[in-house]
Protein backbone atom coordinates (compact mmCIF):
# COMPACT_ATOMS: atom_id res chain seq x y z
CA UNK A 1 0.00 0.00 0.00
CA UNK A 2 1.18 3.51 -0.83
CA UNK A 3 0.17 6.14 1.66
CA UNK A 4 0.51 9.91 1.68
CA UNK A 5 -1.26 10.61 4.93
CA UNK A 6 0.13 14.02 5.61
CA UNK A 7 -2.26 16.51 4.11
CA UNK A 8 -5.95 17.37 4.10
CA UNK A 9 -7.24 15.63 0.94
CA UNK A 10 -9.14 18.76 -0.12
CA UNK A 11 -6.32 21.26 0.31
CA UNK A 12 -4.89 21.54 -3.22
CA UNK A 13 -8.20 21.92 -5.01
CA UNK A 14 -9.60 24.33 -2.45
CA UNK A 15 -6.42 26.44 -2.58
CA UNK A 16 -6.79 26.53 -6.38
CA UNK A 17 -10.48 27.46 -6.53
CA UNK A 18 -10.43 29.73 -3.47
CA UNK A 19 -7.64 31.70 -5.16
CA UNK A 20 -9.24 31.67 -8.61
CA UNK A 21 -12.68 32.74 -7.34
CA UNK A 22 -11.54 34.73 -4.27
CA UNK A 23 -13.67 37.81 -5.03
CA UNK A 24 -16.78 35.85 -6.00
CA UNK A 25 -16.58 33.60 -2.94
CA UNK A 26 -16.09 36.68 -0.77
CA UNK A 27 -19.24 38.14 -2.36
CA UNK A 28 -21.15 34.92 -1.58
CA UNK A 29 -20.07 35.08 2.08
CA UNK A 30 -20.94 38.76 2.36
CA UNK A 31 -24.34 38.09 0.78
CA UNK A 32 -25.03 35.31 3.28
CA UNK A 33 -23.89 37.33 6.31
CA UNK A 34 -25.95 40.35 5.25
CA UNK A 35 -29.10 38.43 4.42
CA UNK A 36 -29.09 35.97 7.28
CA UNK A 37 -29.02 38.71 9.87
CA UNK A 38 -31.92 38.43 12.27
CA UNK A 39 -33.57 40.84 14.69
CA UNK A 40 -33.43 38.08 17.30
CA UNK A 41 -30.17 38.27 19.28
CA UNK A 42 -29.98 34.52 19.96
CA UNK A 43 -30.48 33.66 16.30
CA UNK A 44 -27.70 36.06 15.31
CA UNK A 45 -25.28 34.54 17.80
CA UNK A 46 -25.82 31.08 16.33
CA UNK A 47 -25.70 32.33 12.71
CA UNK A 48 -22.45 34.14 13.43
CA UNK A 49 -21.02 30.88 14.73
CA UNK A 50 -22.17 29.12 11.57
CA UNK A 51 -20.81 31.92 9.33
CA UNK A 52 -17.36 31.55 10.93
CA UNK A 53 -17.43 27.86 10.01
CA UNK A 54 -15.02 27.96 7.06
CA UNK A 55 -16.28 25.13 4.87
CA UNK A 56 -14.95 24.03 1.48
CA UNK A 57 -17.67 25.98 -0.38
CA UNK A 58 -17.72 23.22 -2.99
CA UNK A 59 -21.30 23.98 -4.07
CA UNK A 60 -20.78 27.76 -4.49
CA UNK A 61 -17.56 26.96 -6.38
CA UNK A 62 -19.56 24.76 -8.76
CA UNK A 63 -22.20 27.48 -9.32
CA UNK A 64 -19.47 30.08 -9.99
CA UNK A 65 -17.30 27.80 -12.16
CA UNK A 66 -20.24 26.92 -14.42
CA UNK A 67 -21.36 30.56 -14.67
CA UNK A 68 -17.86 31.78 -15.45
CA UNK A 69 -17.33 29.12 -18.11
CA UNK A 70 -20.69 29.83 -19.78
CA UNK A 71 -20.79 33.58 -19.67
CA UNK A 72 -19.88 35.63 -16.69
CA UNK A 73 -20.47 35.67 -12.96
CA UNK A 74 -23.15 38.21 -12.04
CA UNK A 75 -25.27 39.07 -8.99
CA UNK A 76 -27.71 36.24 -9.81
CA UNK A 77 -24.78 33.80 -9.71
CA UNK A 78 -23.80 35.07 -6.25
CA UNK A 79 -27.41 34.83 -5.02
CA UNK A 80 -27.74 31.29 -6.44
CA UNK A 81 -24.42 30.18 -4.91
CA UNK A 82 -25.48 31.56 -1.51
CA UNK A 83 -28.87 29.82 -1.69
CA UNK A 84 -27.30 26.45 -2.46
CA UNK A 85 -24.78 26.88 0.39
CA UNK A 86 -27.56 27.88 2.83
CA UNK A 87 -29.49 24.66 2.03
CA UNK A 88 -26.25 22.69 2.39
CA UNK A 89 -25.40 24.20 5.80
CA UNK A 90 -28.98 23.60 7.02
CA UNK A 91 -28.71 19.95 6.00
CA UNK A 92 -25.36 19.56 7.80
CA UNK A 93 -26.75 21.02 11.04
CA UNK A 94 -29.49 18.39 10.94
CA UNK A 95 -27.10 15.68 9.77
CA UNK A 96 -24.70 16.17 12.68
CA UNK A 97 -27.57 15.71 15.13
CA UNK A 98 -28.76 12.55 13.32
CA UNK A 99 -25.24 11.06 12.91
CA UNK A 100 -24.05 12.40 16.24
CA UNK A 101 -21.17 13.93 14.27
CA UNK A 102 -18.80 15.46 16.80
CA UNK A 103 -16.56 17.55 14.56
CA UNK A 104 -17.51 19.70 11.60
CA UNK A 105 -15.11 21.87 9.65
CA UNK A 106 -12.48 21.31 12.33
CA UNK A 107 -14.68 22.61 15.17
CA UNK A 108 -17.12 20.92 17.55
CA UNK A 109 -20.43 20.40 15.72
CA UNK A 110 -23.02 23.05 16.56
CA UNK A 111 -25.24 20.65 18.51
CA UNK A 112 -22.38 20.02 20.95
CA UNK A 113 -22.19 23.72 21.82
CA UNK A 114 -25.87 24.71 21.69
CA UNK A 115 -27.65 21.35 22.02
CA UNK A 116 -29.77 19.35 19.57
CA UNK A 117 -32.86 21.54 19.78
CA UNK A 118 -31.03 24.74 18.81
CA UNK A 119 -29.08 22.91 16.08
CA UNK A 120 -32.29 21.58 14.48
CA UNK A 121 -34.06 24.93 14.78
CA UNK A 122 -31.07 26.78 13.33
CA UNK A 123 -31.21 24.43 10.33
CA UNK A 124 -34.94 25.15 9.96
CA UNK A 125 -34.37 28.87 10.31
CA UNK A 126 -31.62 28.85 7.65
CA UNK A 127 -33.82 26.88 5.29
CA UNK A 128 -36.73 29.29 5.72
CA UNK A 129 -34.46 32.30 5.22
CA UNK A 130 -33.17 30.67 2.02
CA UNK A 131 -36.73 30.28 0.73
CA UNK A 132 -37.59 33.87 1.64
CA UNK A 133 -34.43 35.17 -0.06
CA UNK A 134 -35.25 33.32 -3.28
CA UNK A 135 -38.77 34.78 -3.19
CA UNK A 136 -37.51 38.31 -2.45
CA UNK A 137 -35.17 38.09 -5.44
CA UNK A 138 -37.92 36.52 -7.59
CA UNK A 139 -35.62 33.64 -8.44
CA UNK A 140 -38.43 31.24 -9.31
CA UNK A 141 -36.27 28.85 -11.34
CA UNK A 142 -33.72 28.64 -8.51
CA UNK A 143 -36.55 28.05 -6.05
CA UNK A 144 -37.96 25.31 -8.25
CA UNK A 145 -34.63 23.44 -8.37
CA UNK A 146 -33.89 24.05 -4.67
CA UNK A 147 -37.29 22.75 -3.58
CA UNK A 148 -36.70 19.57 -5.62
CA UNK A 149 -33.28 19.30 -3.98
CA UNK A 150 -34.63 19.63 -0.42
CA UNK A 151 -37.32 17.05 -1.17
CA UNK A 152 -34.76 14.60 -2.59
CA UNK A 153 -32.15 15.20 0.15
CA UNK A 154 -34.65 14.46 2.90
CA UNK A 155 -35.93 11.37 1.06
CA UNK A 156 -32.33 10.15 0.63
CA UNK A 157 -31.66 10.73 4.31
CA UNK A 158 -34.81 8.82 5.29
CA UNK A 159 -33.79 5.94 3.00
CA UNK A 160 -30.32 5.90 4.57
CA UNK A 161 -31.62 6.05 8.13
CA UNK A 162 -33.98 3.16 7.48
CA UNK A 163 -30.91 1.04 6.61
CA UNK A 164 -28.80 1.99 9.65
CA UNK A 165 -27.62 -1.07 11.54
CA UNK A 166 -28.29 -1.57 15.23
CA UNK A 167 -25.39 -1.07 17.65
CA UNK A 168 -22.27 -3.12 16.85
CA UNK A 169 -23.72 -4.55 13.66
CA UNK A 170 -23.25 -3.78 9.97
CA UNK A 171 -25.94 -2.52 7.61
CA UNK A 172 -26.94 -4.88 4.78
CA UNK A 173 -27.39 -2.68 1.71
CA UNK A 174 -26.77 -3.49 -1.97
CA UNK A 175 -24.50 -1.28 -4.07
CA UNK A 176 -27.51 -0.31 -6.23
CA UNK A 177 -29.50 0.83 -3.19
CA UNK A 178 -26.47 2.71 -1.87
CA UNK A 179 -26.11 4.60 -5.18
CA UNK A 180 -29.84 5.45 -5.10
CA UNK A 181 -29.41 6.88 -1.57
CA UNK A 182 -26.33 9.00 -2.28
CA UNK A 183 -27.83 10.28 -5.52
CA UNK A 184 -30.66 11.76 -3.48
CA UNK A 185 -28.89 12.82 -0.31
CA UNK A 186 -25.82 14.40 -1.98
CA UNK A 187 -25.74 14.38 -5.77
CA UNK A 188 -29.01 16.24 -6.35
CA UNK A 189 -27.67 19.37 -4.59
CA UNK A 190 -24.50 19.32 -6.71
CA UNK A 191 -26.68 18.95 -9.83
CA UNK A 192 -28.78 21.88 -8.56
CA UNK A 193 -25.61 23.97 -8.12
CA UNK A 194 -24.51 23.16 -11.67
CA UNK A 195 -27.88 24.08 -13.21
CA UNK A 196 -28.27 27.24 -11.09
CA UNK A 197 -24.81 28.37 -12.28
CA UNK A 198 -25.98 28.00 -15.88
CA UNK A 199 -29.39 29.60 -15.32
CA UNK A 200 -27.77 32.62 -13.67
CA UNK A 201 -26.02 33.49 -16.95
CA UNK A 202 -29.11 33.12 -19.19
CA UNK A 203 -26.88 31.50 -21.82
CA UNK A 204 -28.44 28.04 -21.57
CA UNK A 205 -32.17 27.73 -21.34
CA UNK A 206 -32.93 24.65 -23.50
CA UNK A 207 -33.95 21.45 -21.74
CA UNK A 208 -31.43 19.31 -23.63
CA UNK A 209 -28.37 21.17 -22.32
CA UNK A 210 -29.86 21.78 -18.85
CA UNK A 211 -30.43 18.00 -18.58
CA UNK A 212 -26.83 17.39 -19.62
CA UNK A 213 -25.63 19.75 -16.86
CA UNK A 214 -27.98 18.11 -14.35
CA UNK A 215 -26.62 14.65 -15.21
CA UNK A 216 -23.09 15.99 -14.97
CA UNK A 217 -23.80 17.18 -11.41
CA UNK A 218 -25.52 13.93 -10.44
CA UNK A 219 -22.57 11.77 -11.52
CA UNK A 220 -20.03 14.16 -9.99
CA UNK A 221 -22.06 14.16 -6.77
CA UNK A 222 -22.19 10.36 -6.53
CA UNK A 223 -18.42 10.19 -7.06
CA UNK A 224 -17.96 12.92 -4.42
CA UNK A 225 -20.06 11.09 -1.80
CA UNK A 226 -18.19 7.82 -2.45
CA UNK A 227 -14.91 9.67 -1.77
CA UNK A 228 -16.45 11.33 1.29
CA UNK A 229 -17.42 7.92 2.66
CA UNK A 230 -13.87 6.69 2.14
CA UNK A 231 -12.34 9.63 3.98
CA UNK A 232 -14.43 8.66 7.03
CA UNK A 233 -11.66 6.04 7.37
CA UNK A 234 -8.96 8.74 7.75
CA UNK A 235 -7.81 10.38 11.00
CA UNK A 236 -9.84 13.45 11.94
CA UNK A 237 -6.71 15.66 11.93
CA UNK A 238 -6.74 15.32 8.12
CA UNK A 239 -10.44 15.56 7.39
CA UNK A 240 -11.53 18.09 10.05
CA UNK A 241 -14.55 15.91 10.85
CA UNK A 242 -15.13 12.92 13.13
CA UNK A 243 -13.36 9.79 11.93
CA UNK A 244 -14.96 6.34 11.72
CA UNK A 245 -18.29 8.06 12.33
CA UNK A 246 -20.12 5.97 9.67
CA UNK A 247 -18.61 2.76 11.03
CA UNK A 248 -19.57 3.60 14.60
CA UNK A 249 -23.10 4.69 13.67
CA UNK A 250 -23.85 1.68 11.45
CA UNK A 251 -24.35 3.89 8.36
CA UNK A 252 -24.24 2.10 5.00
CA UNK A 253 -21.15 3.90 3.67
CA UNK A 254 -19.30 2.92 0.48
CA UNK A 255 -16.49 0.79 2.02
CA UNK A 256 -18.99 -1.15 4.15
CA UNK A 257 -21.42 -1.72 1.27
CA UNK A 258 -18.55 -2.99 -0.91
CA UNK A 259 -17.15 -5.15 1.92
CA UNK A 260 -20.48 -7.02 2.01
CA UNK A 261 -19.80 -8.34 -1.49
CA UNK A 262 -16.67 -10.21 -0.28
CA UNK A 263 -17.63 -13.00 2.15
CA UNK A 264 -14.13 -13.25 3.67
CA UNK A 265 -14.01 -9.49 4.35
CA UNK A 266 -17.63 -9.35 5.54
CA UNK A 267 -17.07 -12.10 8.09
CA UNK A 268 -13.98 -10.40 9.55
CA UNK A 269 -15.70 -6.99 9.52
CA UNK A 270 -18.63 -8.29 11.57
CA UNK A 271 -16.19 -9.77 14.10
CA UNK A 272 -14.20 -6.53 14.40
CA UNK A 273 -17.24 -4.26 14.69
CA UNK A 274 -18.92 -6.57 17.21
CA UNK A 275 -15.73 -6.31 19.27
CA UNK A 276 -15.68 -2.49 18.94
CA UNK A 277 -12.32 -2.76 17.15
CA UNK A 278 -12.74 0.19 14.78
CA UNK A 279 -9.00 0.60 14.12
CA UNK A 280 -8.96 -3.06 13.04
CA UNK A 281 -12.07 -2.51 10.88
CA UNK A 282 -10.41 0.47 9.17
CA UNK A 283 -7.26 -1.59 8.46
CA UNK A 284 -9.48 -4.31 6.99
CA UNK A 285 -11.43 -1.82 4.86
CA UNK A 286 -8.16 -0.66 3.35
CA UNK A 287 -7.87 -4.03 1.63
CA UNK A 288 -6.91 -4.08 -2.09
CA UNK A 289 -10.42 -5.28 -3.05
CA UNK A 290 -12.07 -2.23 -1.53
CA UNK A 291 -9.50 0.31 -2.71
CA UNK A 292 -9.75 -1.03 -6.27
CA UNK A 293 -13.58 -0.91 -6.15
CA UNK A 294 -13.22 2.69 -4.96
CA UNK A 295 -11.04 3.57 -7.96
CA UNK A 296 -13.30 1.64 -10.37
CA UNK A 297 -16.47 3.37 -9.16
CA UNK A 298 -14.98 6.87 -9.04
CA UNK A 299 -13.45 6.56 -12.52
CA UNK A 300 -16.73 5.29 -13.94
CA UNK A 301 -18.90 8.06 -12.38
CA UNK A 302 -16.41 10.76 -13.35
CA UNK A 303 -16.29 9.49 -16.94
CA UNK A 304 -20.07 9.42 -17.02
CA UNK A 305 -20.15 12.97 -15.59
CA UNK A 306 -17.66 14.32 -18.12
CA UNK A 307 -19.39 12.58 -21.06
CA UNK A 308 -22.35 14.91 -20.49
CA UNK A 309 -20.17 17.91 -21.30
CA UNK A 310 -18.88 16.59 -24.61
CA UNK A 311 -21.76 18.09 -26.60
CA UNK A 312 -21.35 21.83 -27.08
CA UNK A 313 -20.01 22.93 -23.69
CA UNK A 314 -17.09 25.38 -23.58
CA UNK A 315 -13.50 24.29 -22.97
CA UNK A 316 -13.12 26.05 -19.56
CA UNK A 317 -16.03 24.00 -18.18
CA UNK A 318 -14.49 20.79 -19.49
CA UNK A 319 -11.17 21.77 -17.86
CA UNK A 320 -12.89 22.52 -14.53
CA UNK A 321 -14.70 19.17 -14.64
CA UNK A 322 -11.41 17.39 -15.42
CA UNK A 323 -9.83 18.98 -12.32
CA UNK A 324 -12.80 18.16 -10.10
CA UNK A 325 -12.67 14.53 -11.25
CA UNK A 326 -8.95 14.31 -10.57
CA UNK A 327 -9.47 15.82 -7.10
CA UNK A 328 -12.28 13.41 -6.17
CA UNK A 329 -10.22 10.41 -7.23
CA UNK A 330 -7.23 11.65 -5.21
CA UNK A 331 -9.23 12.39 -2.05
CA UNK A 332 -8.56 8.99 -0.56
CA UNK A 333 -4.77 8.91 -0.24
CA UNK A 334 -4.26 5.20 0.36
CA UNK A 335 -3.44 3.39 -2.88
CA UNK A 336 -2.88 -0.29 -3.65
Ligand code: FPP
Pocket residue numbers: 087090091092094095098099101123127150153154157185186228232241
Ligand atom coordinates in the same frame (compact mmCIF):
# COMPACT_ATOMS: atom_id res chain seq x y z
C1 FPP B 1 -23.86 14.66 4.87
O1 FPP B 1 -23.64 13.30 4.61
C2 FPP B 1 -25.32 14.99 4.85
C3 FPP B 1 -26.11 15.04 3.77
C4 FPP B 1 -25.58 14.82 2.42
C5 FPP B 1 -27.57 15.36 3.83
C6 FPP B 1 -28.22 15.40 5.19
C7 FPP B 1 -29.67 15.72 5.09
C8 FPP B 1 -30.54 15.79 6.12
C9 FPP B 1 -30.11 15.57 7.52
C10 FPP B 1 -31.97 16.10 5.86
C11 FPP B 1 -32.32 17.53 6.22
C12 FPP B 1 -32.16 18.36 5.02
C13 FPP B 1 -32.31 19.72 4.97
C14 FPP B 1 -32.15 20.41 3.67
C15 FPP B 1 -32.62 20.56 6.16
P1 FPP B 1 -22.69 12.41 5.49
O2 FPP B 1 -23.26 12.25 6.85
O3 FPP B 1 -22.43 11.17 4.72
O4 FPP B 1 -21.37 13.26 5.49
P2 FPP B 1 -20.50 13.85 6.69
O5 FPP B 1 -19.41 12.86 6.87
O6 FPP B 1 -19.97 15.15 6.16
O7 FPP B 1 -21.36 14.00 7.89
Ligand code: MG
Pocket residue numbers: 095096099101
Ligand atom coordinates in the same frame (compact mmCIF):
# COMPACT_ATOMS: atom_id res chain seq x y z
MG1 MG C 1 -22.82 13.01 8.73
